[in-house]
Amino acid sequence: MTAANVAYTPMNRGLRTALLCVFLILTGCAKQGVSSLPYDAWYLGFVAPTHMAVWIEAADVLDIRDRGFWRVMGGGARMDFSHRPEDGWSERTGVGSGKYISGSDLPKMIRVRWQSLAEMKTYDVVVEIPQPARNTMLTAQRAYCRLDGKVVPQYRTYLTIGLAPGGIAQAWLRGVCLDRIQVTRAVGRSVPSEDGYLPLEPESQAYIDAHGIPYGAW
Template identity: 30%
Template structure:
C-alpha cells in the first residue's frame, strides 16, 4: 500500500445520537472534478463517528468538502466549504493498520470510508474509518445559512418556514432529546469538548486471579475507534475518553457502554484537581463475574461512573 497513490473508498454521513440532521446538497471533489455528490437520503443520526447514510465514493483523494444540511434539533441550516488535508489522508491510507481475524491471524489492511460528522453548533468532523478502526483527520466550523422550506422539500401543505421547523422538530427529534433541550438547552459545545484527549489507562481488578484473554476494543467519545493489543492494554496513553468497550477475560466477556457526559465531567473535575497527573479508570470485576463497575481515580480522589451500562456473558 505504501506505493499506492489512489485508494478505493466510500463516503458516509453521521450525526450525534438523538440529534438528527438531513443533507440538503453537497459534494466531495478535488481540483479537477467532483468525486461524489451528497443528496438528501433521509434523516441521519446514530453513533458519533459511525455513518449510516452511505454514498458512492471514489479512488482519488478529495481536497474539497461542500455540504449544506438541516439540524432538526436547532431548527436551522448549516453550510461548510472546507479544504481537506490531502497529504494526511493519503498518508493514512498508505500506512493502514494491523487487523486480527477470528482465527487470531494478523493482516495489514487500510481504511474504506471517509466519514463526515455533523454536530449541533455547526461542528464538522471528518474521519477515515475501516474495520474496527476510526481516526479523525480534520475538524471545521460551519456557518449558519438559510434554505427555504419550499427549496428543501415539496411542501404540499405550504408550511411557512417556522411551521416547517416546528413540525420537523416534533416529528424528527426524539422525545428524550426534546425534553433535554427544554430543560438544559442544546449542548452545542459538547462534541467539541469530546475531542479533548487525556493521559489515562484502564486498571482492571478481578475478584479472583484472571487476566484479559484477547485484545481490547474501544470506541471513544470523539468518534475514533481502535483495537488495543493485550500487551499494551495496561499502559497510559493520550487519547479521547471512552464511549464503548469490549473486554475479554478467560471465562467471561464484558460489553460496556459509558455515558459520555458523565465521563467527561469526571475527567474535567479530576484533572482540574490534579493537574498534569495521569488518571486511571479502575474496573472492578465482581464475584462470579456478575458485573463490572468503573471508577475514575487520581491519587486520593475517586469518582464512580454510575451511568455506565455493563453486560457480562460467558465466552
C-alpha cells in the same frame, strides 16, 4: 493500535476562497473516470450527536483532479443513542450513514449543506481534506481483524463527518479493522433555509427541553 490526530496546516483565506469558487463551479459537472486508488472506492458517511438530529440537504465532493461529484448524499445522519451529547463525540460511532464514492480520486473538499433539527437552523460548510489525511488513505497498515481472526493489510477508506449544532463539522478516517483518526474540524456558516424543518423525535425533543444544547461539546 492507538488513534492519533493527523497534523496539517490550514489554507490561507485567499487560497480557500479561490478553491471554493472552483468547487462551486465543478460540483455541477461530475464526471466518472478511472482513479489512481489502490481500491475500488472510498466511503463518505455522516454522523450526528445523540438527540441532535441532522437532515442533509446535499453533500458534494471535489477530488484531487478537480472533478466535482454533485449531490452524492442526502437524508439523515446516524446517531448513537448510547452516548450523552454533552460528552462529545462517541468513540463507538461507526462510519455513519452514507455511500461509496465510485469513480472519484482522493477527496480534496467535501461541501455539506445540512439542517440542524435541534436548532432549526441550516448550515453550509466546506471541509478541506489535508494532504496528510490523503496520504493516510493511501497507506496500508497491517491490522488484526476480529472478523476473521487474521492479521491483514488494510486502508483507511472510510471518511466520516460528524455534524453538530453550531455548524460544527468534524472529520475522521478509519478502516474496517483500523482505529479512527481525527482529520480536521470546520465550522459552517448559517444560511437561510430552503425547506421546512422535520420535527425531532419526542425523546430527543424532551432531552433538549430538559438539558438544552451543549454547545462547545464538539
